[in-house]
Amino acid sequence: MPAIRSCRLCQSRKLVPYLDLGFHPPSDRFLTKEELEGPETYYPLKVVLCRECGISQLSYTVPPEILYQQDYPYESPTGGSGGRHYAEFAAAAAKRSRLSGKDLVVDIGSNVGTLLQGFKKAGARVLGIDPAENIAKIARKRGIPTFAEFFSPEVARRARKRYGAAKIIVGTNVFAHVGDHAAFLRGVDALLAPGGTFIFESPHFLYLVNNLEYDTVYSEHLLYLSLRPVVRLVERFGFEVFRVEEYAIHGGSFRVFIGRKGDHMIEKNVAELLKKERRAGIHSLPRLAEFAQRVEEHRRELIALIDGLRAKRKRIAIVSTPAKGMTLLNYCKLGTERIDFATEISSLKAGRFTPGGHIPVIRDPKDRELIKAKIDYALLLAWNFADDIIPKMAGYRRRGGKFIIPIPWPKIE
Numbered sequence: 001m002p003a004i005r006s007c008r009l010c011q012s013r014k015l016v017p018y019l020d021l022g023f024h025p026p027s028d029r030f031l032t033k034e035e036l037e038g039p040e041t042y043y044p045l046k047v048v049l050c051r052e053c054g055i056s057q058l059s060y061t062v063p064p065e066i067l068y069q070q071d072y073p074y075e076s077p078t079g080g081s082g083g084r085h086y087a088e089f090a091a092a093a094a095k096r097s098r099l100s101g102k103d104l105v106v107d108i109g110s111n112v113g114t115l116l117q118g119f120k121k122a123g124a125r126v127l128g129i130d131p132a133e134n135i136a137k138i139a140r141k142r143g144i145p146t147f148a149e150f151f152s153p154e155v156a157r158r159a160r161k162r163y164g165a166a167k168i169i170v171g172t173n174v175f176a177h178v179g180d181h182a183a184f185l186r187g188v189d190a191l192l193a194p195g196g197t198f199i200f201e202s203p204h205f206l207y208l209v210n211n212l213e214y215d216t217v218y219s220e221h222l223l224y225l226s227l228r229p230v231v232r233l234v235e236r237f238g239f240e241v242f243r244v245e246e247y248a249i250h251g252g253s254f255r256v257f258i259g260r261k262g263d264h265m266i267e268k269n270v271a272e273l274l275k276k277e278r279r280a281g282i283h284s285l286p287r288l289a290e291f292a293q294r295v296e297e298h299r300r301e302l303i304a305l306i307d308g309l310r311a312k313r314k315r316i317a318i319v320s321t322p323a324k325g326m327t328l329l330n331y332c333k334l335g336t337e338r339i340d341f342a343t344e345i346s347s348l349k350a351g352r353f354t355p356g357g358h359i360p361v362i363r364d365p366k367d368r369e370l371i372k373a374k375i376d377y378a379l380l381l382a383w384n385f386a387d388d389i390i391p392k393m394a395g396y397r398r399r400g401g402k403f404i405i406p407i408p409w410p411k412i413e
């Protein structure tokens with residue numbers, strides 16, 4: 001059953017719903033012109049708390065073959081602060097594990113291979129694993145060997161046979177997408193070399209709550225991770241968390257270092273983050289119910305702001321179309337009657353239409369289209385990359401163009 005009855009991590013049935021964002025089409029399902037004539041399937045976006053282990057998760061699993069299809073249009077950033085972040089990630093992890101030329105690094109959910117490029121530069125052998133064939137093709141062209149498959153114990157064993165055991169296994173923003181964590185961790189166990197490290201990075205749920213980043217709730221994100229539930233989960237598979245780091249990327253992320261029990265010294269930042277989570281109340285219902293109330297207020301505020309501008313005959317477009325932006329647009333009912341068009345750097349989504357709202361997407365690496373259409377306000381859906389995007393739009397700015405930054409609270413800049 002796609003609607004869950006028990007917790008994905010600990011199998012407890014003590015699940016309590018607290019945030020209901022309604023029904024949405026999959027956020028990466030950008031439509032072609034022909035597809036606009038056909039039906040579009042909507043799935044529930046409802047978040048429940050597991051009272052046993054404390055994880056927040058979606059109440060419904062959209063089948064992966066629907067979410068991750070051949071033309072999955074996500075390409076991880078190669079430049080800007082995202083690219084820098086990956087380069088630093090690879091350099092730091094290579095140094096910490098004292099990687100040499102014989103060592104293997106495997107990235108699960110490797111996308112076009114951006115993170116692995118950094119490990120390759122550090123001298124390691126690399127292997128990517130990513131289910132999207134078109135994305136894997138791009139990675140191979142860039143010199144990153146890639147299996148176009150979902151990660152599983154079987155794929156892990158095959159990878160080990162062909163490439164040997166991995167000294168480091170990494171996964172950025174992939175752990176929250178996994179449906180079967182038992183299979184995932186058994187796969188990690190099968191592929192990881194003795195003394196090796198599995199490192200995953202994910203947005204931290206604490207910031208989602210504190211900064212009202214509810215737009216990061218979408219069908220690909222089954223779980224909203226924090227340290228406490230992860231510590232409990234990995235213990236069941238013979239692993240332990242021995243180090244954590246926190247980062248500002250994606251609104252607030254954490255990087256978790258996991259090894260087999262007893263292989264690494266446990267650092268004190270683990271206990272510190274657990275304490276911070278407890279104090280913030282992110283595993284308990286009163287704080288989460290208050291958060292859900294703020295989400296509703298946010299929607300009213302954003303709609304009122306945009307309708308106020310439209311009443312003054314202002315023209316509004318969207319800059320950037322990340323997956324999370326689709327949650328915001330559909331939850332706040334922002335479609336073609338309120339928004340003229342969307343621009344996007346990536347050519348993969350250009351010429352298509354946003355899921356649900358059917359806003360046309362135009363490729364524009366800068367601000368030419370905004371200027372041409374005399375746009376007054378640009379709604380920045382990739383608000384976490386505002387510092388990268390806004391400086392590239394100096395021309396639009398000079399002509400009086402303004403930005404609407406939607407999160408954490410709608411503001412005009």
Ligand SMILES: [Zn+2]
Nearest residue numbers: 007010050053
């Ligand atoms: Zn649980």
